[in-house]
Amino acid sequence: MVGDRAVLPGSGLPSSNRGVSEFRNPEGTLTVGIDWFSASVDMLAVLNELAFREGDSYEEIRQWVDFSPDNARVVALQIFCWFFAGLGLELDEVAGGGRFYLWRIKILNAENKFVGMIELGGENCRRADGTYTARIELTGDGCRAVAAARCGHAQRWLELRAKLESCDGRITRVDVCADDLVGNYPLRLAQKWYAQGEFDNRGQRPKAQLVDDYDSGDGKTLYVGGKKSEKQLRVYEKGREQGDKSSPWVRYEAQFRASNRKELPLDILRDPASYLLGAYPVLCFLRCVATRIEITKAAVDATWKSVRRHIRRQYGAALNFISKNCPDDQSLRAVIESCTSPSLPKWVTGDTAAHWPEIAAVQPTSKG
Secondary structure, three states, X not given: OEOOEOEOOOOOOEHHHOOOOOEEOOOOOEEEEEEEEEEEEEHHHHHHHOOOOOOOXXXXXXXXXXXXXXXXXXXXXXXXXXXXXXXXXEEEEEEEEOOOOOEEEEEEOXXXXXXXXXXXXXXXXXXXXXXXXXXXXXXXXXHHHHHHOOOOHHHHHHHHHHHHHHOOOEEEEEEEEEEEOOOOOOHHHHHHHHHOOOOOEOOEOOOEEEEOOOOOOOOOEEEEOOOOOOEEEEEEOHHHHOOOOOOOOEEEEEEEEOOOOOOEOHHHOOOHHHHHHHHOOOOHHHHHOOOOOOOOHXXXXXXXXXXXXXXXXXXXXXXHHHHHHOOOHHHHHHHHHHOOOOOOOOOOOOOHHHHOHHHHHHOOOOOO
């Protein structure tokens, strides 16, 4: 045992410290994962995916949600199931008052512990273009529930990414943590990097603060950047914070926030390690874990099903009219192409077509 944590046979590392993410070095001493997540989504787009109150306008749904906490929870449950079904989480039975939104419904884990929330309702939840939004949030424990479900980082987080893209989801905050489990990159090294200007941005040195434990064993914390800025790095002695006064475990945790000037890309869910390294190049030791994960069949499945539902619901009748009035395949293709855009969706990669069943079925097979 190490403190109260079981040790994996032959690893020398606490089991609770391992399996955070597939972004790790071969030795398993460096891991990278997501430790906080929040986003706003087009609420009507999510409800359309689930065929909930089809035909109702934004305003009709807004008034219905605002009318009572019970109505708000009904809609929150739809959103919860769309994003988080199968993770071992559940939605609280009670809707309470929110801060920016009118209603807030907690997300709980199997131990009835708060691990996130869904917020919706009220006039202040409109985007500049009038889109009526809802907000989803997962704490560190909520993110770990995502990480523990199914198998593979790509399947877990890329599935969420695909669903966010299908309903105009915009990440508002995400925390990416890199855990040095054996202390090769201690906090004092981060202090040295700061003094040398390694965290400077365009010649400007960010503010920094050291919370010192005066060698009590409770753990020190170094903050680089302001808490409300677009990014802030926290370097702290995580093992000691957890109660093991001799633990070498150090965490580098970056908090990224969206702003009016800068949006957070959905691809941060695809490859948090590379994004962390890109924001702080001095953390070059992460290169051994910052390998870009290509889109997987699971992510494609989530995307194409969403796209098909949207096309069928919004344009199915029009496509039916076009197909019935084109005399042959060539003219049908010409009419369809006249309605297309020269750009491609952001979720398209080189492997997407191969995983899209209808497209893969009609593609010519290569002959050796």
